[in-house]
Amino acid sequence: MDLSSINPVLLVASLMVAATPILLAAIGELVVEKAGVLNLGVEGMMITGAICGFALAVETGSPLVGFVSAAIGGALLSLLFVILTQYALANQVASGLALTLFGLGFSALLGQDYVGLKPPATPRLDIPVLSDLPVVGPILFSHDPVLYLGIALTAAVWAVLKFTRVGLVLRAVGENHDAAHALGYKVVRIRVLAIMFGGACAGLGGAYISLIRVPQWTEGMTAGVGWIALALVVFASWKPWRALLGAYLFGGVTVMQLNLQAAGVAIPVEYLAMSPYLITIVVLVILSADKSSAPASLGRIFHASN
Amino acid sequence: MKLKTLLTGAALALGLATAGFAEDKTKVGFVYVGPVGDGGWTFTHDQGRKAVEAEFGDKVETVFVENVAEGPDAERVLTQMALDGADLIFTTSFGFGEATINVAKKFPNVKFEHATGYQRADNVSTYSARFYEGRAVQGHIAGSMTESNIIGYIASYPIPEVIRGINSAYIHAKKANPDVEFRIVWVYTWFDPAKEADAAKALIEQGADVILQHTDSTAPHAAAQEAGGVVTFGQASDMSQYAPFPRVSALLDVWAPYYIERTRAVMEGTWESVDTWNGIAEGMVGIGEITDAVPAEVKAEALALKEALRTGEYHAFTGPINKQDGSVWLAEGETANDGDLAGMQFYVEGIVGDIPN
Structure with a gap:
């Protein structure tokens, strides 16, 4: 066992990278669920975003175009869910699962010509003095811009939900859509926008995997991250900062367990391999002891005639 | 009554027709653990499948199912493939072993080949590379x-x-x-x-x-x-x-020669259950x-x-x-x-x- 071979600074820096896709998808889904909609299609929207972003970044040579089109791709796919659940009034669980299956197949089809290609590199932040600082430099000032976007988005969602009128209306729709409707708010329109925001965030998260974290395209490359993001929203009690904590915890333990293995720590590998799931759930369950509950209208179908 | 007879006759004829058709064409199935586009393991098996098609042309029909989870799901996929008339099925992951043996018992006339496995039966061969x-x-x-x-x-x-x-x-x-x-x-x-x-x-x-x-x-x-x-x-x-x-x-991994050889054995009726473990010498x-x-x-x-x-x-x-x-x-x-x-x-x-x- 040689723990000294683990460099804590590099560890923190790489756990932030590992956590970002989960965080982006979870923040998007949090907004969707706050509006009272349960979209289980996160995985499908992520993988679609991953290939849309990858394909356009390769074609144009610009990672920025890639990320923008990933967000658009994810949002467009979520429109399918919108049509099914908001206009055709289909069951949300079934529609969400269908969206995941569709997204996985559709992305495989889109991606056939992109296997084995390399995307353009996304530049990292390089601030002359700050990035060279010991410890804080690698941790805080030398990541890619999308990672900061993830954190900024968390802060923005938190502030909007807590302090603004828009956030209040969104929460009202999620808690009691009949009352919100009676007050004259356009329930369906608000939900459609929330779902599209969720789709865009999931798409960004997917593109983060295919453009920065891995970076390449392979079928099924999101490998369940969308489901982890979904679970995280629930365990984080629909609170943005807790979602951030959960994502960093999950990413952190994932990276940590690989590092411990590489350092030859004498803990059986089986325990290390399950530790990210276990630790994240335990911590968030303890945190959620304050009995904050799900949005009351979560998953319920709304129609103005009811 | 008349309609029923007619339908039965039609069904019978159809069944005979497909049976006759199947006799002409040897159907070879492949079950993959990953996507064919993984650029690695499954990709090389799929290259082998394409080589079989190229070698025998119209005489064979190949089918494949990708991304099959190791475990019960594999058994379902294998059963379906056998029911669809496959004559020879390659299962290309270690974790498909149990499923291959189980399904092989139910379809004694279908030949199975399990990659990197160790369990054999009269209609199950194993093959691997060194x-x-x-x-x-x-x-x-x-x-x-x-x-x-x-x-x-x-x-x-x-x-x-x-x-x-x-x-x-x-x-x-x-x-x-x-x-x-x-x-x-x-x-x-x-x-x-x-x-x-x-x-x-x-x-x-x-x-x-x-x-x-x-x-x-x-x-x-x-x-x-x-x-x-x-x-x-x-x-x-x-x-x-x-x-x-x-x-x-x-x-x-070079699977093509082996796949071609085994497909030919099925076509000629000389297929036997064997354990193949080839290395650099044989080109695998x-x-x-x-x-x-x-x-x-x-x-x-x-x-x-x-x-x-x-x-x-x-x-x-x-x-x-x-x-x-x-x-x-x-x-x-x-x-x-x-x-x-x-x-x-x-x-x-x-x-x-x-x-x-």
Whole structure:
């Protein structure tokens, strides 16, 4: 066992990278669920975003175009869910699962010509003095811009939900859509926008995997991250900062367990391999002891005639 | 009544027609554990499938199902394939073993071939390649090229196949460089690009400057390229998009000749249940082009090693070799028998860490 071979600074820096896709998808889904909609299609929207972003970044040579089109791709796919659940009034669980299956197949089809290609590199932040600082430099000032976007988005969602009128209306729709409707708010329109925001965030998260974290395209490359993001929203009690904590915890333990293995720590590998799931759930369950509950209208179908 | 007779007749005729049709065409099925576009293991099996089509043209029909989970789902896929009239089915992952045996019992007329497996029956053959021979060459290059003396190894599942590879690579890396040290990370997946990338990054951050992988994606190559100065090897397929550096060579799976031969055996009615374990000599294991990033003398040594393995004058596991606990496994000059190799569940002396169970 040689723990000294683990460099804590590099560890923190790489756990932030590992956590970002989960965080982006979870923040998007949090907004969707706050509006009272349960979209289980996160995985499908992520993988679609991953290939849309990858394909356009390769074609144009610009990672920025890639990320923008990933967000658009994810949002467009979520429109399918919108049509099914908001206009055709289909069951949300079934529609969400269908969206995941569709997204996985559709992305495989889109991606056939992109296997084995390399995307353009996304530049990292390089601030002359700050990035060279010991410890804080690698941790805080030398990541890619999308990672900061993830954190900024968390802060923005938190502030909007807590302090603004828009956030209040969104929460009202999620808690009691009949009352919100009676007050004259356009329930369906608000939900459609929330779902599209969720789709865009999931798409960004997917593109983060295919453009920065891995970076390449392979079928099924999101490998369940969308489901982890979904679970995280629930365990984080629909609170943005807790979602951030959960994502960093999950990413952190994932990276940590690989590092411990590489350092030859004498803990059986089986325990290390399950530790990210276990630790994240335990911590968030303890945190959620304050009995904050799900949005009351979560998953319920709304129609103005009811 | 009349309608019913008519329908029965039609159904019968249709059944006869399809039966007659099936007799003309040999239907060969392939069950894959990953996507055909993984660029590694499943990709090479699919190349084999295409070679069967190219060889026999209209006389065969091939079908495949990709991304089949190891376990009960495999049994469902296999049953469906057999019901659809497949004459020969290749199941291309270790974890399909139980399912293959179970379904084979239900369809005695269908021939099955299970890759890297050990359970056989009258209509179930097993086949595998002696990848450890390729690992020996890889280990030699790895040991010669490392400057930090730390070699990272991304391992998938703790099965004999993977452990054999680790041991073979270690023995030959150690011969080239006595100070070499292996860091092994078990990722418990054959294919998960994000996890493989994370594992590669963790190993690189801990000082590894050579990464060997027993997982199927090219993600570790991308991670190595980004880190710079880290050597990688193609796994299963050539992965030449990362040549000449970081990918300096590759361990190639060449399934096409075997698939063609077995399909022909089914067509001619000469198929028998066999256990095939071929290596460099038969061409089932190949060494991908060694690039110029490898020093000329190392390349020459690696090719000489490959040649010795091919002719059989050298065995990749030749004594003296001790087990990890220091007990003697092979005495001076003794070579490992296939039984020992097939069930290998121990590290050789010098490797640090335990095999998960």
